[in-house]
Amino acid sequence: MPHYRSIGDVPRKRHTQHPRPGGGLHHEELMGEEGFSSDSSLLYHTGVPSAITDATPWPPGDLTTTPNSPLLPRHFRLPLLFDDAEAKNLDAVTARRLVLGNADVRISYVVAGAPSPLYRNALGDECVYTEAGTATVETVFGALDVRPGTYLILPRGTTHRWLPTGPGPVRCYVIEANSHIAPPARYLSRHGQLLEHAPYCERDLHGPTEPLIAEGSDVEVLVKHRSSRPGDGGVTGTRYVCPTHPFDVVGWDGCLYPYTFDIADFEPITGRVHQPPPVHQVFEGGNFVICNFVPRKVDYHPLAVPVPYYHSNVDSDEVMFYCGGDYEARKGSGIAQGSVSLHPGGHAHGPQPGAVERSLGAEFFDELAVMVDTFRPLELGEGGAVTDDGRYAWSWAGGAR
Numbered sequence: 001m002p003h004y005r006s007i008g009d010v011p012r013k014r015h016t017q018h019p020r021p022g023g024g025l026h027h028e029e030l031m032g033e034e035g036f037s038s039d040s041s042l043l044y045h046t047g048v049p050s051a052i053t054d055a056t057p058w059p060p061g062d063l064t065t066t067p068n069s070p071l072l073p074r075h076f077r078l079p080l081l082f083d084d085a086e087a088k089n090l091d092a093v094t095a096r097r098l099v100l101g102n103a104d105v106r107i108s109y110v111v112a113g114a115p116s117p118l119y120r121n122a123l124g125d126e127c128v129y130t131e132a133g134t135a136t137v138e139t140v141f142g143a144l145d146v147r148p149g150t151y152l153i154l155p156r157g158t159t160h161r162w163l164p165t166g167p168g169p170v171r172c173y174v175i176e177a178n179s180h181i182a183p184p185a186r187y188l189s190r191h192g193q194l195l196e197h198a199p200y201c202e203r204d205l206h207g208p209t210e211p212l213i214a215e216g217s218d219v220e221v222l223v224k225h226r227s228s229r230p231g232d233g234g235v236t237g238t239r240y241v242c243p244t245h246p247f248d249v250v251g252w253d254g255c256l257y258p259y260t261f262d263i264a265d266f267e268p269i270t271g272r273v274h275q276p277p278p279v280h281q282v283f284e285g286g287n288f289v290i291c292n293f294v295p296r297k298v299d300y301h302p303l304a305v306p307v308p309y310y311h312s313n314v315d316s317d318e319v320m321f322y323c324g325g326d327y328e329a330r331k332g333s334g335i336a337q338g339s340v341s342l343h344p345g346g347h348a349h350g351p352q353p354g355a356v357e358r359s360l361g362a363e364f365f366d367e368l369a370v371m372v373d374t375f376r377p378l379e380l381g382e383g384g385a386v387t388d389d390g391r392y393a394w395s396w397a398g399g400a401r
Helices: 355-359 382-387 392-397
Strands: 005-008 027-032 040-045 054-057 074-077 097-101 105-112 118-121 126-132 135-139 142-146 150-154 160-164 170-177 219-226 235-242 249-254 259-262 281-285 288-293 317-325 339-343 367-374 379-381
Touching: 074 382, 074 392, 097 339, 097 382, 105 367, 105 379, 126 317, 135 150, 142 150, 142 259, 150 281, 379 382
Parallel strands: 118 219
Antiparallel strands: 005 249, 027 040, 040 249, 054 235, 074 339, 097 105, 097 379, 105 170, 118 160, 126 150, 126 170, 135 142, 135 160, 150 259, 219 235, 281 288, 288 367, 317 339, 317 367
16 A cells, blocks of 8 residues: 655666666566555565575474463463563564464564564565564665554565664564555545545655665575464475575665554544544454554543443454553453453453443543454464463453352
8 A cells, every 4th residue: 555655776667677887787576466466566686586595494483373262351461471681682583472363363472682584474464563662674675663652564575674773672562464464445545545534644654765785695584484284373484595685675666665654643533422443443454453542532422431332242353452551441450561452252341340430531541552353263372371361351250250
C-alpha cells in the first residue's frame, strides 16, 4: 500500500540499461508480491542479487506449539523471558521467544542489546512493535530508526539487520505473518490512497530516505522459510553465504518497501457510547488483524459505561499486549506493563470485577496496548508456556479455582 517512492540513482525508464561508473551495468531486481500482480519495487544492485557461494541449514529456534487445552484465557508475563544483563549479548533476530502461533501468524518477544545477523523472512511480512529502547534497522532499501512506540513493517523477503543504539536493550513485540501486512482495505480508496476517515495518513508512514551502501565478501544471511518436515511447525531456515554484500543498492523505486509508523500518530475514533475494537484497527494480514488502544477521550453519553462490555469471541482469538499506561478493564487481574492476555474463541470475556463501576464518569483513559485478533485458534509457544501465570482464568471468579 505505501505510496510511490524513488530513492537514489535509478534509470529514467524501467528495465533499461543502468551503466555503472566504472563500466558494466547495474543489476536490476524486481521485488514484487503476488506474482507480478501487486505492489513491487525495482532495486539496482552493483553485485548479482541471486549469487551465493554456500548454503547450510539454520535452525530458527524453538517454534513448536501446543494446543490451548483445556480452553482457557491466559496471562503471559513477558518480562520473565529475559533479564537485561543477559540481553546485552542477545540479538533481535535469533533470540526471539515464541509466545503464541498458528498457521497464519506467530507472536514472539525479544530483548536484545547486540547487533543481529543479516536476516530475511521468506514466510511473510513482519510487524515489529518497539516497546522500549532504540535501534537502527538497516535494510536493502536503506536504514530506518525505531524508538518506543514505533511499528516497523518489513515486507516478505527484505534483507535487514537490527543495530541497537541506546544505552539499554531494545524490547520488541514481533508479529510474523505467513501473508502480507497492510492498512485495512476499508481505509483505502480503490487506487490505494488512505481515506479521510482513516485514523492515519501517508504523512505518518516513514520509509528510507537514501540508499545504504555496504561492502563486503563472504557475507552470511539467515533466511527463514517454509518446511514440509514433520516437527518443524512448517518453518525452517537456511544460512547463505553471499560473495558480495546485499546492501549494494544504489537506488530503487516503487510501492513496496519497509516503513515505520509511530503509535502516537494514530488518531483514536471515539463516540457517545463504547466503540467496538475495529475502530482501533491499524493493520491487517491473512486471517488476522492488528489494533492499537491509545490514550483517548472515552464515551460521553451521560449513562455511558466506558470499559468494554462482556463479549464472546465467536470467530477469533484475542491477544492483547499491554505496553503503557494503566489498562482500566484489567485492573485487579495481575496484568501489568509487559503482560500479554489471551482470550480464546469460545470463551466470553470482559472487564474484571469492579472495573465497570470504577469507570463510570471517566472522561479519559491513559492506556496503551497492541491487540492481535486471529481467525484461527492460537497455540502456546515455548515462551508462552513458561510465562503463563496459571491464575488468570479464575480472576473473574475472585481467584478461586
